[in-house]
Amino acid sequence: SQQGEEDPQALSIQEGENATMNCSYKTSINNLQWYRQNSGRGLVHLILIRSNEREKHSGRLRVTLDTSKKSSSLLITASRAADTASYFCAYSYGNNRLAFGKGNQVVVIP
Amino acid sequence: DTGVSQDPRHKITKRGQNVTFRCDPISEHNRLYWYRQTLGQGPEFLTYFQNEAQLEKSRLLSDRFSAERPKGSFSTLEIQRTEQGDSAMYLCASSLGLAGGEETQYFGPGTRLLVL
Numbered sequence: 001s002q003q004g005e006e007d008p009q010a011l012s013i014q015e016g017e018n019a020t021m022n023c024s025y026k027t028s029i030n031n032l033q034w035y036r037q038n039s040g041r042g043l044v045h046l047i048l049i050r051s052n053e054r055e056k057h058s059g060r061l062r063v064t065l066d067t068s069k070k071s072s073s074l075l076i077t078a079s080r081a082a083d084t085a086s087y088f089c090a091y092s093y094g095n096n097r098l099a100f101g102k103g104n105q106v107v108v109i110p
Numbered sequence: 111d112t113g114v115s116q117d118p119r120h121k122i123t124k125r126g127q128n129v130t131f132r133c134d135p136i137s138e139h140n141r142l143y144w145y146r147q148t149l150g151q152g153p154e155f156l157t158y159f160q161n162e163a164q165l166e167k168s169r170l171l172s173d174r175f176s177a178e179r180p181k182g183s184f185s186t187l188e189i190q191r192t193e194q195g196d197s198a199m200y201l202c203a204s205s206l207g208l209a210g211g212e213e214t215q216y217f218g219p220g221t222r223l224l225v226l
Contacts, residue, residue, distance in 0.1 A: 006223065019178055029214070033215075035217070040222070042218055042219040043153070043203075043217040044217075045214055045215070045217070048214050095158070095165065096141070096205070097158065097166065097214045098155060098203075100150050100152030102150070103152050
């Protein structure tokens with residue numbers, strides 16, 4: 001199946017620290033997106049990076065994309081307790097279907 | 111609230127019963143997607159619609175599953191003769207259908223199904 005892979009899968013950090021998550025994929029993509037999911041709830045879209053872009057910023061988020069290595073990273077700077085959630089990368093391919101990784105669980109300790 | 115809505119939010123049913131879920135997309139969005147998410151996993155694509163046309167179905171969508179979007183607005187997902195393995199969160203997403211790699215899907219809160 002076309003599934004992305006995130007690394008690491010669980011991350012525990014102190015408030016104010018930065019959190020970095022990586023994601024890899026296996027096919028040509030239209031774009032790559034990162035979503036956040038709080039426990040048992042729906043997915044919140046965070047940021048989209050197109051296949052011809054290398055880096056993108058949105059507030060405290062920074063996403064990079066390396067299509068030669070088929071990998072992406074999400075950096076959350078100056079983390080807050082409210083950032084505690086699961087983070088998923090999802091890449092768009094073919095007819096814009098999304099293939100998700102298993103997710104990173106991030107716990108920010110106040 | 112102008113986001114994607116789903117109903118019901120929770121459903122408990124007995125094995126063998128039929129269930130139907132509804133999704134109301136963002137009003138101007140012409141694409142609608144269904145995904146399924148099991149515990150500890152990322153969502154998996156099930157099917158999608160462009161307006162009222164169902165354009166793609168995953169192999170995960172067995173013949174017990176059927177989805178419709180009769181007027182190109184809301185969609186329903188029906189599961190017949192439910193099995194315990196159908197227990198999952200069913201997520202709906204919608205999008206504008208933009209080309210050029212700018213397609214962003216917006217997700218609803220999901221319907222959590224438990225089959226006893």
